[in-house]
Every structure is written in structure tokens, then in C-alpha cells.
Amino acid sequence: MFDSAFLTRTLTPRGRALLLLAAVALLAGLGRDGILAATSGVRGFLGLPNDELQIAFGAYGFGFYLGLVLGGVLVERFGTARAFLICGAFAAAATGLTGGAWSLTVLALSRLVFGLAVGAMLPAMAAALAPWTPPRERGWAMGSIHAALAAGGILAWPLFGLVHLPGAWLEALNHLLAEQGWRTWPVLGQLLLDAWRGGFLILAGLAALWVMAWRHWFEARPGEAVGQPAETPPPLQWRGALPILALPTVLAVMQGWGMALCQDWVPRYLLETWHFDIKLSNWVWAASGAAMILGCLVGGFAADRSLNHSGNIRSAHQVVPGIGFLLAALSLILLPIGENQLAIAVSLGLALFGLQAAGTMLWVFAIDIGGRHTGVSAGCIGLGLLLSRLVSPLYLYGLGRPLPAVIVVMMLVLAGVLSFRLRPHIELPVLLPPAPVVTEPEDEAAAEIEALLGGTGKKKARA
Secondary structure, rough: OOOHHHHHOOOOOHHHHHHHHHHHHHHHHHHHHHHHOOOOHHHHHHHHHHHHHHHHHHHHHHHHHHHHHHHHHHHHHOHHHHHHHHHHHHHHHHHHHHHOOHHHHHHHHHHHHHEEEEHHHHHHHHHHHHHOOHHHHHHHHHHHHHHHHHHHHHHHHHHHHHHHHHHHHHHHHHHHHHHHOOOOOHHHHHHHOOHHHHHHHHHHHHHHHHHHHHHHHHHOOHEEEEEOOOOOOOOOHHHHHHHHHHHHHHHHHHHHHHHHHHHHHHHHHHHHHHHHOOOHHHHHHHHHOOOOOOHHHHHHHHHHHHHHHOOOHHHHHHHHHHHHHHHHHHHHHHHEEEEEEOHHHHHHHHHHHHHHHHHHHHHHHHHHHHHHHHHHHHHHHHHHHHHHHOOOOHHHHHOOOOHHHHHHHHHHHHHHHHHHHEEEEEOEOOOOOOOOOOOHHHHHHHHHHHHHHHHHHHHHHOO
């Protein structure tokens, strides 16, 4: 059995839980973007053209957005700890299957399952933070987890690039030697080019170790890991809960539109209009990655600092998403059109910073209002992100056109205004069982005497 005595001695229960959640978020980010960083190796081994390879890569996104909704269902049905075990096991298996993929079908299936598992983890993370994180620390805790997810996606590129680089060098050397008539070793070069498989198998092993650590902690201390009390929570009063859930769901849709505008529309527009590929710009790549990490951390820290200073959770958890949405809208309006890389990096970075801060606080808001049903509130945030992909004006009108971008920027302004109407101090209502009628002993005795006398009187009347 996995031995977590070191964690038990050195960290508090709250610190151990946060460390485990941040670790799985980091692994999820590495597995998500690792396949993109290893594109050349995957293409070379499977012999797939780019259009077929994009189908396999797109399967992750399809599974991820479905998993955002599925995660809330799993938490409500099985509890937080068991939902994490299910997600972690499927993520580890899918990562290993990615490393061992031998065809397009297997690769697409592995990415689909991995996306489902990672998407379902996000509502489970919110539910896991709920029982042991007080309101004054929720922002920083949630920000740390989402920052780890973003950091994993950024670290995947250099890590998988280092794995693939020796093979690329040896292949180039073999080609040069072959032209000169020298003996070559193409098999060794091909093995090194296929080293991306080893990277995914290592990630699968780390994910399996994480599942063992979480399971051991859950079995040893179920009160710390479960995220739900042992007894079944009372059912949700949907008529009163739906109005509370509507606004954060709508804000999640708008946040998803903003992220799609920054990550899909802006690169496509600059490439088609100015022939400027920002994916090849180190300035823009570095600024975007740093902005996403800082947005999660600074947004959560600012919310906690405001709550500690004012003691008003309503204003503290309204201001950060409101400012985040408005900052993103203003940065996108001022986004320079041209090839000024530094200016583009700053504007796009500020937009991503604001959107990540707002998105982090939406997950915190799900904890605020969730109560015993955080899986439902977190699942609604996931539903909003799913709808942002299904009904986005960016995809309905087509990427690269200015009209959908204008619509999304206007929606971000509206989201900033609506954020100040969030009510984090109101929990989702539940149906409480009717209170039992308590009768005093004297009343019970009087009722028995009256019943006996009544029966005697009836017998005399009949006689």
C-alpha cells in the first residue's frame, strides 16, 4: 500500500489535500498539451496527414467539455473521493493508451477518454475544496489548482520537446552521413523519435501513483477527503435553486467565449489579415502562458485579501470577476492590429489574465453557493463552458471575421456588469424533512383517558 506518512507528518490536512489536487492538475496539463508538443513524433510514427491528426487531437476537446457536466453528476452520485478515483483511473489508463497508440482510432479514443476524465475533475476539485477550505482561503486554493493546470500545459512543450530533440538530431545526422556514403543507424534514430511514447507512459505511471495516494488518504481519513458527510444530503429544491444557478451559468458561457476569442479568433485573424503567426512568436507565447498562471493566482489572492479586509463575501467575490471581465474587454478593444509583437503580447496577456481571474472566481462561487450540493453548482459552471462551445458566435459566423469578435467583446462588458449581481452569500435551498410532532407525556395520558371514557359512554348509550 502507498505510504503517505511523510505527507502526514509535514503537512496539515488542508495542505495535503491542496498538494494532491495541484499535483493532479499539473499532470492533467502535461497530458493535455503533451500530445501537441509531440505532434511531429506522432505524425512520423503513425503516418497520418494533418487533417486526420487534428481529428484525434480534437477528440480531447469534445470529451473535455462533456466531462465538465459529467463531473457534477459523478460527485452527486458517488461523492467527491470516489469521483476522483474514477476520473484518475480513467485518466491514467487513457494516458498510457496514448503512449501505446498504434492507429488513428486508438489515438482518438484515448484522447476522448482523457478529455472526459480531465473535464470531470474540475467540478470534483471544487467539491473537494468545499468541506475543508473556509471562505477566506477559497480563492487562493482554487487559483493554485487552476494555475497548476495552466503551468502543466506550458511545461509540456519544453519537456516533450527535449524528449523528441535527440531523435531529430540523430535523424538529421543520419541523413547527412548517408549523402556522404557513410554508414547510418536509422533504427536508433527512429527509436529516439518515438520517445514521446515513453513520456506518456511515465505520465501514466505518475497518474497511477496519484490514484494510489488519493485512495490511501481517503481510506485512512475519510472525513478529510470525502467532501461530503457520511449521511445522504437532503434533496435540492430545484425551484429555488435554478434562479441562483442561472447567472453563474451565463457568466461561464461568456467567459468561454472570451477564451475562445483570445485562443482561436485572434491568432486566425492576425494570420489571415497580416500574415503574422503569433504561435511562432516567443513574446506572445510567453506572455499568454504567464498571464494565465498569474490570472489564476492573483485573482484568487485578491478575492481572499478583500474578504479578509472587509469581511463582506458578497463584495469580495463580486469585484474580482467583474474587474476581470471588464479588463479583458478593454484589452481586446485596444489590441493592436499589426505585427507589433510586444504590444500584441501585452494586450492579449492582459485579456487572458482578466478572463482567468474571472473564471477562477466562478469556480469559487460554485463552492460558495453549493453547500451540500457543490457538485450541482460546479456542474452548472461546466454546463456554461460546454454551451460556450456549442453556441459561440465565433464559430457560427466563422473565425477571422470582425463581427463575432465585436459581439463577444460586448458580451464581456455585459458579463462584467452582471458579475456585481452575484450572490455568493446565498446557498442553494434544500428540501428539509417535516419536523416530527412532539407530544408531552401529560397530553398523551389525557388523550388515553378521554378515549377510554368515550368508549364507556358509547357502551352505556347502546345499553
